[in-house]
Amino acid sequence: MKKYIVDIVLIIIGSFIFSAGINYFAIPHELGEGGVTGITMDLYYLFQWSPGVTNLILNAILLVIGYKLLDKWVTYYTIISIACTSFFLHVTEGMGAALGETILGTIFAGVFIGVGVGLILRTGGTTGGSAILARLTNKYFGWSISYSLLLFDSLVVFGSYFIIGAEKVMYTIVSLYIATKIIDYIIEGLNSRKAVTIISQYADQIATQVNEKMNRGVTIFSARGNYTKEAKEVLYIVINKQELLGLKKLVHKIDDEAFVVIHDARDVFGKGFTFPSTQEASKAN
Structure with a gap:
């Protein structure tokens, strides 16, 4: 209501x-x-x-x-x-x-x-x-x-x-x-956020720091480099734009050779962000 x-x-x-x-x-x-x-x-x-x-x-x-x-x-x-x-x-x-x-x-x-x-x-x-x-x-x-x-x-x-x-x-x-x-x-x-993809050999350490210091969840994907054939872990994180600088510093401090890609996320809803519109919520009910 x-x-x-x-x-x-x-x-x-x-x-x-x-x-x-x-x-x-x-x-x-x-x-x-x-x-x-x-x-x-x-x-x-x-x-x-x-x-x-x-x-x-x-x-x-x-x-x-x-x-x-x-x-x-x-x-x-x-x-x-x-x-x-x-x-x-x-x-x-x-x-x-x-x-x-x-x-x-x-x-x-x-x-x-x-x-x-x-x-x-x-x-x-x-x-x-x-x-x-x-x-x-x-x-x-x-x-x-x-x-x-x-x-x-x-x-x-x-x-x-x-x-x-x-x-x-x-x-x-x-x-x-x-x-x-x-x-x-x-x-x-209005709910634009930044989606960040990180490839690093210190993925676990970065994920732990993001969880503890930024209170943000991290999704970990398993991947394999085509050239090196090495198994890698890829981190996917969604944050507010204001948190981007802090994340960059955190990643650089742990691994200054990490490969980082930053994407614009036009609209984000869910736990920790916002929720669906009334129309969508009414359909869900």
């Missing part, structure tokens, strides 16, 4: 940040946006229709179409997200003002929208609209969520050319790219 409450709080926060990105930065600089939000912004530019109201109506239609193809918790979280986003879009409407430089508005719009959408997607929900389509393509075709969003959003953005013009479309593409990178980082990179 605590996990669900945390997820809902994150959805509310993400919805507010996303809405702030639209009303404080995107609309004052007459930028476009992808998906349903982009359509609501175009309708606002043309007819002054409230983005919050049109966002709610259009997303509700898409949700009715796609809810049977989404997992139960994705659907619940998406309903909460759509309601919160529509509410915050309506409440913050007209509060933003254009900055001195359009590029500043573009950058901040991308950052705010990326953080907001990323937090929502991180919980297992969606912001509705193209995010529903992105979730479906991720589920059935294995497409990256962030780049699926970029594809669907780009179709809407290019259609906005006839409303906001070529220059603002180009600024919008920059904003979308920034948002996409941030979404990708939040979904896959």
Whole structure:
């Protein structure tokens, strides 16, 4: 229950940040946006229709179409997200003002929208609209969520050319790219760690020191050198980035000829790190 409450709080926060990105930065600089939000912004530019109201109506239609193809918790979280986003879009409407430089508005719009959408997607929900389509393509075709969003959003953005013009479309593409990178980082990179492979003739000593001094587990693989034909033990360790320097010093002190390979681990969960998302946990139960 605590996990669900945390997820809902994150959805509310993400919805507010996303809405702030639209009303404080995107609309004052007459930028476009992808998906349903982009359509609501175009309708606002043309007819002054409230983005919050049109966002709610259009997303509700898409949700009715796609809810049977989404997992139960994705659907619940998406309903909460759509309601919160529509509410915050309506409440913050007209509060933003254009900055001195359009590029500043573009950058901040991308950052705010990326953080907001990323937090929502991180919980297992969606912001509705193209995010529903992105979730479906991720589920059935294995497409990256962030780049699926970029594809669907780009179709809407290019259609906005006839409303906001070529220059603002180009600024919008920059904003979308920034948002996409941030979404990708939040979904896959918040739990980034370093995976370290060590080949040393003093493998047991290194493993013992890592266990005792760093309180980290070590996996030992048996291997054989192709050139020397000698049997070797290979250590595999996953650590926080902050622990990397300490591990390097530890290994160098024991064996300054050890062969060490450091890998980026995009997402790590489990004992000692983090745990699966609510969606995954609910499936496990």
